[in-house]
Amino acid sequence: MIPEISLDDYFTHILPPLPESLNGKVDAIVQNLKDSGVITPRGRWKGFPRNPKAFEKKTVVFKKLSEIFDAFFVEPNIVSHHQRGDKSRPDGFVKEKNTEGKLKVEPTHAWVDLAHPQEFKLEDDPSGVDNDASKVVYSMHQILALDPRRRFTTGSTIENCTTRLWFYNRSPFFTTESFDFIKDHERLVHLYLSLAFSSSTDSGWEPSIKVSRVDPVTRERTYEISVSTKQGDKVVTETYKTVMILSEVSTDDMGRAARIWLVVDSNGYYRVLKDLWLDKNRAPEHEIRQEILRDVFKTQNQAAVDRLKSHMLTPLAHCKVCIEGVEDDTIAVMMLFQLKVVGALSPQTAESVSQSLNSQPPPNSQHESKEARAPKVHARYHYRIVFAEYATTIYDERNLGNIFRSVEDVLCALVQATSTGMRQSQGVSWVTLSMPNSALIPSAHEIRTGTPYFMAAEALSHAYLFQSQPLPTTIRLPFRLDCQPQRDDDSIINDEALALAPAPPFIYNGLHDLESIWWILIFVLFFNEDKAHPSPRPEERQSEMNHRFNGRMDSTYRRDFFRIKFSEKFDAVSRFMSPSFRQSLCTLLSLSQSLQEAYTLSEKDYPDINDSPEIIPYMEWRTAVKSESLLKATSMIELHHVKARAQASFDSPTSGAGRKRERGGDLELLDEQKSKKSKWARDDSGRSRNNVNAE
Known part of the structure; x- marks a missing residue:
């Protein structure tokens, strides 16, 4: 379900403001267009004597949008380029032009230069709405994902005459009520003037990050x-x-x-x-x-x-x-206030849209009631920090023994931090862990935060998952260094009982820190192999990698893997890993068993949760990861990356000819046709006019 806001809110609070010289003059500009014949006596744009659906090729009909404002037009087969190697084609876009000297080595149309992607369809039907929605969200996502200078972006879709505007930033994304661009002249004029004359900051670029050089080979x-x-x-x-x-x-x-x-x-x-x-x-x-x-x-x-x-x-x-x-944030600065949601657009087949936002697929209806409930929008602020130290990251470390040694250092730090009586490690940069609640904030935090790859199962689910498991004993079991999974039928979580129990506020605790470390180690083993002893079943490993590390916050694969399946499928997992990883996997199995026992002890009196540091198995974990036999075996292993990442949870829309996402290596730009270019113009205030591109 995609929240809708009113057009008035969008034009007032989202679009870049018009320059002072144009304030209050939209109606006069429309009248001038009528007087000059750009708008005909029939109330239609001169280039649109008929509705778009009467034409056969959208590249012909929607090209006429550029003629309305003498805008910079781009042929649809030009590829927006980024060094990650992504190929895709928004039907149109706004492109910033640097008057102080463009970097000549940049591709003609790179994702980092584009704003306000546009998607067009000749027919106004549910499938066209779905297709345009998935494409424009994909394009807006690409803009924010590939360019560190970008704070937000806008976009638009047109199906026949039906026009919707879009907004995407680091917290919410939404669309607007629709309008008819053929008849609503004031809306279209205001939209294009706003985009054409906006400053780069108003259009979503970050002024404190500047490009100093572009490599002519790698870009x-x-x-x-x-x-x-x-x-x-x-x-x-x-x-x-x-x-x-x-x-x-x-x-x-x-x-x-x-x-x-x-x-x-x-x-x-x-x-x-x-x-x-x-x-x-x-x-x-x-x-x-x-x-x-x-x-x-x-x-x-x-x-x-x-x-x-x-x-x-x-x-x-x-x-x-x-x-x-x-101070920049996603609500007060970008949106000025909490926008009122007046409805919801629910594409019938929006898998690519829902996956991109890590949410459940929307219901099968094109539009929901105007009484649709507004989704929660969590404000975020933009923060930077610079550290003195630089070292090899765990991801780039090639010696498996060194990775276990670094984990032992992290455990030492966690022991000292929690010995003060603090509930958790507070997310300080000593390793990439989930970001827990700050002790400076007295109330529980309701947002699942952290890198999804490494978040604890409970943090990912935002619920306590171990309260229904019976304790095997009243005291902690001795730490096991064996490789045999231990589980009986009574250890299965009773989900029905869990659902009936009153749910207390979920609060992050130190056990979640340990589980994040566990997931980091699992990640290392899944994404690497011993260079001397590669995986005998790489296809199985890749399939499991895609399931466990798909990056989706709603995924249950990792939760169930930690709770049950790693123990159940230990032998199967061992078979598709490098044979020399066996001892490391044994250690991780023991760590997971120890941690699950601690979880059960913590939640045995649910809804009362015992989050005292005494139940956290720090010492047992330290003993395991600094084991002489483990370090001796792992120090001889040279890791080799098997793939840069798991299969992306966000992919380009599969519908639409030629829209294909590729990540392998640099890709050449497709042959480009020369485009029409409008001359530079300045408004009365002296601001440079951006170039508007539309198909």
Whole structure:
């Protein structure tokens, strides 16, 4: 179900504002168009004597939209390019042109230059609505996922005469009520004037990230990123130049869009810069770190603080990103206020749309009641932090033994952090874990946050999953280092009883931190193989990889895998992994059994949850991962990536000729036909006019 807002709200609060020279002049411009014959006495656009469905080829009929404003027109077979190798074709778009010298090595039409993608259909029928919706959402997603400078984007779809406008950012996405572009002249004129004369900031580009270089061969872009840190009464701004991307695993889904770069500061030192969108009621990372260290000092001593610091990254600079002096967020700045939802568009076949948003497929009706309930929209703010340390990431580490050693360091840090009485690790950057609740926020947080690949099963489900399992004993079982799955029929969770029990507020705890570590280790084994002893069944491994790590927040594959199936299918999993991974898998099996026992102990008095640090098996886990036999065996294993990622949960729409998503290597642009280009124009205020492209 796609929420709809009113056209008045969209034009008032979403579209870029018109320049002062055009304020209040839309009606006069429409009248001028009538006087000049662009709008005929019959009240139709001159280029549209008949409705679009009367024509046979949309590339002919919708091209006439460009003639209305003498806009920059692009033939439909030009490919929007990005170095990831994605090929797709929005039917039209707005393209920003840099008057200060365009980077010549860029493809003519790259995703990073495009805004307001448009999709067209000649017929106004449910299948056309579905197809256009999936395509425009895909295009808007691509724009945000591939370009770190982008804060939001807009789009539009037209089926025959029926026009809808779209909005997509790091939190909500929605469409509008429809209007007839043939008859509603004022709407169409306002829309195109707004897009043509808007500034890059108003159109969704981030002004504090600039492109400094584009590699002529790989087309990789180097960015200059500014971070403005408050130091007392002063604000100190440092600009960092990117060297390479370390992680952008979160950018393919609508959400925090976390990107991490290796950067160089103005003095030539390597640093690490993290850029992401945090939930509005989450404390920034540098404040959480300070709170943890203060608590450690209060409950222990300075030596304990120093030990903990040795496991934590050191912040050098940090800021909440501002747009024209105002802290940027997905509601107050981008949308100005909480928009009122007046209806819902529910495509009949919107699998690609629903998958892109990690949601359940919508009901089989084209449009729902105007009384449709507004979905919850969680505000996020834009945050950056720079760290002093740079090291090899777990993802890039090639020695399996070193990965287990790094996990032991993380466990040491977690022990020290939770020894202060804090409920959890607070999401400080010592490893890529799920982002738990901040101790600075007294109430439970209702949003499932974190990288879906590594989120605990309970955090992913946002529910307690182990309360119905009987405790095998009143005390914790000894930690097992054997490889035999242990499970009886009574250990199956009673889902019916779970559903009938009153549900307490779900609160993240330290057990979820351990499970995130477990998922990181599982991820390492699934996405790698021993270079000397490769997997005997790579197809089975790939299939399991796609299920376990599809990136969808509503997926139950990983939840059930941790709760039950890893133990049940241990031998099957072992058969499609590299043979030398057997001991590592045995360790992970024991870790999961130990953790599930702790979960059961924590939830045995449900709805009362025992989240005390004493039940968390830190010491048992440390003993397991630093086992001499494990480290000896794994230190001889050189890891080899088997695939860059699991099969994407978001893919290009399968409908529509030629729309195909490819990720392997750089792809050449298709042959381009020369396009008509409107001359540069400036409005009365001196602002450069963007070029509007439409088919």
